[in-house]
Amino acid sequence: MIRRFSLDRFLIQRLGISLITLVAFLTIVPIIAVFAYIIGKGAPAISWQFLSAMPRDGMRAGGILPAIVGTFYLTLGTALFSVPLGIAAAIYLSEYARENWLTRLIRIAIINLAGIPSVVYGLFGLGLFVLFLKFGTSILAASLTLSIMTLPVIISAAEEALRAVPQAFRTVSISLGGTRWQTIRRIVLPQALPGIITGVILGLERAAGETAPILFTGAAFFLPRLPNSLFDATMALPYHLFVISTQVPGMPIQIQYGTALVLIIFVLGMNLTATFIRSRARAKRQW
Amino acid sequence: MNRSLSWGETLITAVVKTCGYSAIVFVLLIFFFLLREGLPTLAEVKFGELFSTRWYPIEDHFGILPLVTGSIIVTVGAMLVAIPFGIGTAVFLSEIAPRWMREILKPLVELLGGLPSVVLGFLGILLLAPFLRNFLNLPTGLTALAGALLLGGIAVPTTVSIAEDALDSVPQGYREGALALGATKWQTIWRVTLPAARSGVLTALMLGIGRTIGETMAVMMVTGNAPVMAVKFSSIFSPVRTMTATIAAEMGEVANGSTYYHVLFFIGLVLFLISLVVNIIASSVVFKSKSRAERVLS
Numbered sequence: 001m002i003r004r005f006s007l008d009r010f011l012i013q014r015l016g017i018s019l020i021t022l023v024a025f026l027t028i029v030p031i032i033a034v035f036a037y038i039i040g041k042g043a044p045a046i047s048w049q050f051l052s053a054m055p056r057d058g059m060r061a062g063g064i065l066p067a068i069v070g071t072f073y074l075t076l077g078t079a080l081f082s083v084p085l086g087i088a089a090a091i092y093l094s095e096y097a098r099e100n101w102l103t104r105l106i107r108i109a110i111i112n113l114a115g116i117p118s119v120v121y122g123l124f125g126l127g128l129f130v131l132f133l134k135f136g137t138s139i140l141a142a143s144l145t146l147s148i149m150t151l152p153v154i155i156s157a158a159e160e161a162l163r164a165v166p167q168a169f170r171t172v173s174i175s176l177g178g179t180r181w182q183t184i185r186r187i188v189l190p191q192a193l194p195g196i197i198t199g200v201i202l203g204l205e206r207a208a209g210e211t212a213p214i215l216f217t218g219a220a221f222f223l224p225r226l227p228n229s230l231f232d233a234t235m236a237l238p239y240h241l242f243v244i245s246t247q248v249p250g251m252p253i254q255i256q257y258g259t260a261l262v263l264i265i266f267v268l269g270m271n272l273t274a275t276f277i278r279s280r281a282r283a284k285r286q287w
Numbered sequence: 288m289n290r291s292l293s294w295g296e297t298l299i300t301a302v303v304k305t306c307g308y309s310a311i312v313f314v315l316l317i318f319f320f321l322l323r324e325g326l327p328t329l330a331e332v333k334f335g336e337l338f339s340t341r342w343y344p345i346e347d348h349f350g351i352l353p354l355v356t357g358s359i360i361v362t363v364g365a366m367l368v369a370i371p372f373g374i375g376t377a378v379f380l381s382e383i384a385p386r387w388m389r390e391i392l393k394p395l396v397e398l399l400g401g402l403p404s405v406v407l408g409f410l411g412i413l414l415l416a417p418f419l420r421n422f423l424n425l426p427t428g429l430t431a432l433a434g435a436l437l438l439g440g441i442a443v444p445t446t447v448s449i450a451e452d453a454l455d456s457v458p459q460g461y462r463e464g465a466l467a468l469g470a471t472k473w474q475t476i477w478r479v480t481l482p483a484a485r486s487g488v489l490t491a492l493m494l495g496i497g498r499t500i501g502e503t504m505a506v507m508m509v510t511g512n513a514p515v516m517a518v519k520f521s522s523i524f525s526p527v528r529t530m531t532a533t534i535a536a537e538m539g540e541v542a543n544g545s546t547y548y549h550v551l552f553f554i555g556l557v558l559f560l561i562s563l564v565v566n567i568i569a570s571s572v573v574f575k576s577k578s579r580a581e582r583v584l585s
Binding site for chain 2: 010013017021032034035084091092093096106109110111114115117119120123124126128132155179202206209210211215216238242246256263264268271275
């Protein structure tokens with residue numbers, strides 16, 4: 001009787017663990033396959049000419065330079081607005097705010113900002129920046145829209161990095177006569193910097209890959225020149241990939257895979273940089 | 288103390304404080320603009336008409352129910368994929384895989400989370416849809432099923448990452464205690480570790496759902512975009528259209544200030560309120576054990 005019982009539960013354990021392993025296998029193998037497939041298919045399309053030339057023949061030939069430059073501008077624009085604001089907000093939450101209802105409200109607002117669908121950000125950007133403030137469909141409007149979307153990621157990451165700095169560092173600085181702001185600027189911020197940079201890059205990575213928020217705020221279907229002011233619309237890599245894979249008939253498949261690969265390199269390059277900074281800072285940290 | 292120093296200090300404090308409140312201001316601004324552009328819908332379209340089953344804006348039929356059911360069927364389908372695969376993978380990484388394997392595989396899964404959804408949509412069109420069409424012998428592969436599978440793939444990294452953290456933070460003593468009492472490894476996982484990590488795992492699922500409902504590009508590219516009521520089981524094998532895809536696909540073509548324009552903002556308002564509810568549930572008392580930073584960063 002006892003023997004039978006124990007046999008059963010070891011049998012169940014075997015089956016259960018095999019099943020879980022199988023499930024994990026079925027999750028991870030497609031992920032590897034997806035990356036390998038895009039790299040394999042996209043690599044032959046990438047050449048200096050593909051990266052540095054304007055699109056020709058209704059985007060069916062030539063390069064994707066305006067889309068690359070556009071995504072670079074949008075990411076930069078997003079950083080200009082969201083990084084100072086996000087870090088300041090994180091400093092407030094970590095160094096100044098007391099635990100009261102207002103602070104709780106700020107935290108709820110941050111969680112909700114993080115959860116709002118990206119296309120709703122697009123609507124908001126259209127309503128506020130494009131129409132109400134009359135920026136038009138422009139790099140400015142798109143960058144501002146992406147900034148607000150990126151803000152919760154930056155605030156959360158920066159706050160976590162600031163809170164990780166030991167309390168003793170602050171106490172010592174204050175006891176030596178430093179003011180609150182001197183303590184933050186000279187002691188806490190430098191210590192938290194690697195963590196903050198990592199969070200900033202991860203936030204901007206998301207902004208760089210997004211399409212829905214820029215659909216009606218700044219993305220141009222086809223613009224065979226580089227944008228020359230903040231009020232110009234621009235091509236962008238994710239939107240360009242969407243356009244050439246759904247809107248343009250007879251699009252050479254190679255250009256599509258090439259564009260997808262360039263986008264992935266752009267985005268995952270940022271991701272790997274962030275991971276690198278984080279692991280290096282962890283290795284060097286002395287507290 | 289030096290007077291100019293204290294002036295600077297006051298100024299900085301004021302600036303930092305203002306920035307601190309910015310998140311509240313932005314949520315309110317978003318809500319305000321959605322209301323401003325979306326609410327006129329209720330004056331322009333009859334209530335019964337708005338919640339009817341026909342979405343055909345060219346002839347002024349603005350029934351949003353097909354879009355709502357489209358979103359629901361795709362989201363439910365995605366969760367059926369994401370729950371077993373997401374939690375299964377999290378359990379594997381945290382409880383079964385050796386440490387070196389976890390150190391490689393977890394970042395890999397998170398890398399998928401960083402992939403722009405438009406890239407997944409692109410692969411969906413080129414690989415997944417033709418495969419489904421041939422495999423299931425359908426007239427088109429661009430169906431709710433394709434959307435659900437793809438969205439499941441998008442929700443999996445979020446779910447794995449947070450659920451694995453939750454499992455990992457269960458004290459080692461719990462497992463050792465169970466094993467010492469003669470439980471098998473499987474019984475330990477199933478009856479001790481998973482229940483102990485329950486709130487984190489539920490948070491992971493809620494946030495997975497949140498990402499799924501709001502996902503736009505991948506869904507727009509692979510679901511075929513037909514605004515039909517998706518209420519039968521077989522609807523999963525036919526094209527549908529979600530709320531997000533409708534906004535993204537049609538906003539570019541409408542005249543500012545028209546009824547059509549207001550209805551699209553109204554759909555955005557509905558999405559905003561759904562995400563508000565999902566996030567407030569996810570952050571409520573039941574799920575409190577997880578820090579906000581982990582949730583936002585996932």
